Amino acid sequence: MLDAVYKGRLEGLEIAFTYARTAEAVNEIVVLHDCDPVAAHLLGRAVTAGVMAAALLPKEQRVNICWRYPGLLKTLVVDAGEDGAVRGMCSPTSLQEAPDEQALFGDIGDIQVVTSQSGRILNSGTTPVSLHDPVSDFGYHFAISDQVETALCATIAFQADVEKPIKMAQGWMLQALPGCDLPLFERLRRRMEGANFRRAATQVAGLEEGMAEAIQLLCAEEAAYQGMHVEQASSPQFACTCSEEKMKAVLRAIPIPERMQLVKDREPSRIRCQFCSRAFTFDIEACIAVWNSHPASE
Numbered sequence: 001m002l003d004a005v006y007k008g009r010l011e012g013l014e015i016a017f018t019y020a021r022t023a024e025a026v027n028e029i030v031v032l033h034d035c036d037p038v039a040a041h042l043l044g045r046a047v048t049a050g051v052m053a054a055a056l057l058p059k060e061q062r063v064n065i066c067w068r069y070p071g072l073l074k075t076l077v078v079d080a081g082e083d084g085a086v087r088g089m090c091s092p093t094s095l096q097e098a099p100d101e102q103a104l105f106g107d108i109g110d111i112q113v114v115t116s117q118s119g120r121i122l123n124s125g126t127t128p129v130s131l132h133d134p135v136s137d138f139g140y141h142f143a144i145s146d147q148v149e150t151a152l153c154a155t156i157a158f159q160a161d162v163e164k165p166i167k168m169a170q171g172w173m174l175q176a177l178p179g180c181d182l183p184l185f186e187r188l189r190r191r192m193e194g195a196n197f198r199r200a201a202t203q204v205a206g207l208e209e210g211m212a213e214a215i216q217l218l219c220a221e222e223a224a225y226q227g228m229h230v231e232q233a234s235s236p237q238f239a240c241t242c243s244e245e246k247m248k249a250v251l252r253a254i255p256i257p258e259r260m261q262l263v264k265d266r267e268p269s270r271i272r273c274q275f276c277s278r279a280f281t282f283d284i285e286a287c288i289a290v291w292n293s294h295p296a297s298e
Contacts, residue, residue, distance in 0.1 A: 003237065005055045005084070006211065008230035010219060014180035015188065017228075018052040018173040019211055020236065022086075025051070026156075026169040028238040029088050032277065037158065038095035038104075040165060043076060045154040046134045047088045048171040050078035052152075053138070055233040057082040057115065061122070064114045067134050071106030072098045076134055079275070084234035085241070087275040105132040111141050135171075142175070149176035151189040155198060172214060181224075188218050240276035247271045247280040251290045259291060 005020045026047050030040040046067065054063050059082055067076040073095055080086040098104035111134075112126045125145040129137035135154045142150035154171035172192060176185045191197055197217050200210075211230075219225040250271050254262075262269060262284065269282045282290070 002235070004235050005051060005233040006230050007055050007233050008228050009177075010215070010225060010228055012224040012226035013184060013188075013219065013222060014177040015185060016056075016175045016177055018055050018233075019170070019214070020048055020051045020055070021168075021170045022048045022051055022236050023166050023169040025086055025236045025238045027164045027166045029086075030166065031163065032238075033089060033093050035090060035093045036096050037165075038098065039073075039090045039093045040158075041156050042073065042095070042134060043088055043090040044156045044166060044169050045171070046076045046078050046090075046138075047080075047086060048154040048169055049135045049138050049152055049173070050080040050088070051084075051086050051236045052171055052173040054080035054082055054084075054086070059083075061115055061117045064116070065138065066112045066114075067109060067129075067137060068111075069105045069109035071102070071104050073104050077275075079241070080236075082234065084236045085239035086236050087238060087240050089274050101132050109137070111137050113138075113141060113145065139173075149180070149182065149185055150174065151185075151192050153192045153197070170210075174218075184222065184224070187222070191218050240273060240278065242273040242276060242278055242280075244280055247273075247282075248290045251282060251287055254291075259287075262287060 003021050003024045005018065007018045009016050026044040029047060030043055035043055050063065050065050057063060062079065062081040064079045065077070068074070075091040078086065078088040095104060108128050108130045110126055111129050112124070114124045115122045127141040127144050129140055131137050131140060135152045139150045139152040142148050151174040152171065156166060157168040158165055159167035174188060174192065176182065197214065200213055200217060215228055251269060266284050268284065269287050270279055272279045
C-alpha cells in the first residue's frame with residue numbers, strides 16, 4: 001500500500017489530527033542501514049513521528065529530530081520536510097542484545113528538535129526525556145517545549161522478507177487546539193493508548209477504512225463530535241539532502257593538527273553520509289582549497 005499523509009480537524013472537539021502511512025519509506029531506510037528488528041522498530045516509529053510533525057510545517061520548512069539516550073541505544077535522528085522527503089538513522093543498528101527497556105534506553109536522555117528553511121535555523125529546543133520510547137518522548141517534547149498538548153501513536157508490523165521487512169508502518173498524532181476541553185483530550189489520549197486502538201492500528205486495511213475505524217474508536221463516545229475535516233499532505237518518500245557543499249562543511253570542522261597530518265600523508269579525505277551512505281572523496285588539493293576559504297580558529 002502506497003505511503004500517504006493526511007491531516008485534519010475533529011470538528012466540535014477542537015482537536016487537530018495527522019495520520020501517516022510510511023511503510024515504503026521506512027523499508028528503504030531500515031534496509032539501507034541494515035537494522036536488526038529492534039532497531040528497525042524504533043527507527044521506523046521515529047520516522048513515522050517525524051513525517052507527521054513535518055506535515056504540519058509551512059512550505060519549504062524541515063524538522064530535524066535527534067534523540068540521545070545513555071543506554072545501548074545511543075542516537076536516533078530523523079530529518080523530514082513539509083514536501084514529504086524524509087531520512088533517518090539509528091546508532092547502533094544492532095540492539096537485540098538489550099535485555100530489557102532500561103538497558104536499551106538508560107535513565108534520562110534528551111531530544112533536540114530543530115526547524116529550518118533553506119538551511120537557516122528558525123527554531124531549536126532541547127528537552128530531557130525519560131519515557132523510554134522515542135514516540136512518547138517526542139510527544140512530551142511538544143507539550144513541554146511548544147506547550148501544545150500532543151498525543152502520538154506509531155505502530156510497526158513485520159513480515160518475513162529481507163528486502164521489505166516492514167509490512168505496515170503507520171501513526172496518528174492529536175494536538176489540542178485553542179478552546180479544546182483538556183479532560184476530553186485526555187480521554188482521546190487514553191483511547192489512543194488502549195489495546196483496542198492499537199489492535200486496529202496494526203491491521204492492514206484500506207486507507208479510508210482504516211482512518212474511519214480509528215476515528216470511530218476515538219470519537220464515538222463524544223457527544224460534541226461533529227465529524228472530521230481532512231486534507232491530503234505530501235506523501236512521504238525517502239530522500240537524502242546530502243551534497244558536496246555540505247560535506248565541505250565537515251572538512252572545515254577538522255582541527256588544524258589533523259589537517260596538517262592529512263597534508264603530510266597526501267591522502268584523500270573520504271566522507272560518508274550517515275543517512276544514505278553516499279561517499280564523497282576530496283583529494284588533498286581540494287581539501288586545502290576548502291580550508292583556505294574558511295580557516296579554522298586556533
